[in-house]
Amino acid sequence: MSAQDTFFYEKNLEIFSHNTEPIVFGILNITPDSFFDGGKYINEKAWLKRVEQMIIEGVDVIDVGAYSTRPGALDVKEEEEVARLIPVLKSIRKEFKNVVISVDTFRSNVAVASVNEGANIINDIGGGTLDDKMFDTIIKLNVPYILMHIQGSPQTMQVNPSYNDVMKEIFSFFQKGVAYFNAQGFNKIIIDPGFGFGKSIDDNFKILSNLNYFSNLNLPIMVGLSRKSMISKILDVKKEDALIGTIILNSIALMKGAKILRVHDVKEAKQTIKLVRKLNMS
Secondary structure, three states, X not given: OOHHHHHHHHHHHHHXXXXXXXXXXXXXXXXXXXXXXXXXXXXXXXXXXXXXXXXXXXXXXXXXXXOOOOOOOOOOOHHHHHHHHHHHHHHHHHHOOOOEEEEEOOOHHHHHHHHHOOOOEEEEOOOOOOOOOHHHHHHHHOOOEEEEOOOOOOOOOOOOOOOOOHHHHHHHHHHHHHHHHHHOOOOOEEEEOOOOOOOOHHHHHHHHXXXXXXXXXXXXXXXXXXOOHHHHHHHOOOHXXXXXXXXXXXXXXXXXXXXXXXXXXXXXXXXXXXXXXXXXXX
């Protein structure tokens, strides 16, 4: 095992240990149409500067996305997603050899291409529902996998989402996915309830209020609350002004068992973790 492989192995162990402090995934959208920062990081100078800034601020994982999953986003063909991703992954890995990279994709072929170019983690917003080959592909790749819950697809998910019991249905979804992986001897799983992905605002707040319910699965919980409409709509502010709301909800999520914060604002997330950790030690 090379020194670099050892580094990745140790970082992955940190993610799956319940004894270390929570970590931060910093968002790098290389799309023209993401809901908050679309179009900002679509040339090499911009994305490398963004990665460098996040590293300086203490990011643990860079989460790269080449397919906008905002509600109602236009579909992007697989070939286009790969064409966006590969130059970015090559560039980041060349300049920042030891940074841990996650790729945000729901396509198994994109997952394979990404890992072949140095990605360490696959973050699947579809949780296997948007590509029936994803689970088996992840098992073959043997990389940590983020199993996120979604109802519908990015194009349909916010068209009247409904549940009989949102908590039980998401928990059951996780149980089934985890059981499939475990039956194949795979256990590098992170769960994400998918705030805003086929949920009403009330659903989102019910999930957050009861987030520790998912701790029964004994897996790291990731939350993606950063600047989402569940904040901006309640506060009646623009997404650009939703940082304070993000910090507040991330604090609540940490106190209810979240292990990973996926954010646009790394420095503030690291500070949030530090303060909540101090509170928990008091």
